Amino acid sequence: MSCPLMFDPTSGALYDALTSEWTKVTKLGGEGRSTASTVLSFETITLLNDFNEATEKQKLLSFTDNRQDASLQAGHFNDFVKVGQLRAAISQALEIHKTLDFTNIADRVYECLNIGQDQYAIQPATFPGPKKENEDTFKDFLMYRLLHDLRRSWRVVLPNLEQCGFVNYKV
Secondary structure (H helix, E strand, O other): OOOOOEEEOOOEOOOOOOOOOOHHHOOHHHHOOHHHHHHHHHHHHHEEEEHOOHHHHHHOOOOOOOOHHHHHHHHHHHHHHHHHHHHHHHHHHHHOOOOOOOOHHHHHHHHHHHHOOOOOOOOOOHHHHHHHHHHHHHHHHHOOOOOOOOOOOOOOOOOOOOOOOOOOOOO
């Protein structure tokens, strides 16, 4: 195959000219133990739910050694789950509304996340004024996370949605 590699015949992936050659041929082991542990942990937790295990019994015990920092692993797993939640909401918003832009993406993703204020606000509100304030603040945070996630980044295991071929930007 000619260089640069623009097509992976084994996966059917199409690459753009900006993606480095190393990124195109990196294996799972190239990302490290943290990613492998995260993917295996997430799959285990998902299967516990699929097997109808009671929620209070859905637990995973993980061991670390002197080569793997437990807080790094916890942060890596948290990031993986949060990115997955955000991208699932983006995908759902696109299915419902067909197009998103910077004027409405935070509102649409907020709707699709469908989470209560008790999950994101220190002081959840029921009165209209403070409730809207909490929602607007969370939407501002979502917009920041959306822009951060949609930018072209260094991530090998979690490339942005454009790099995955799930969204296209129109200028």
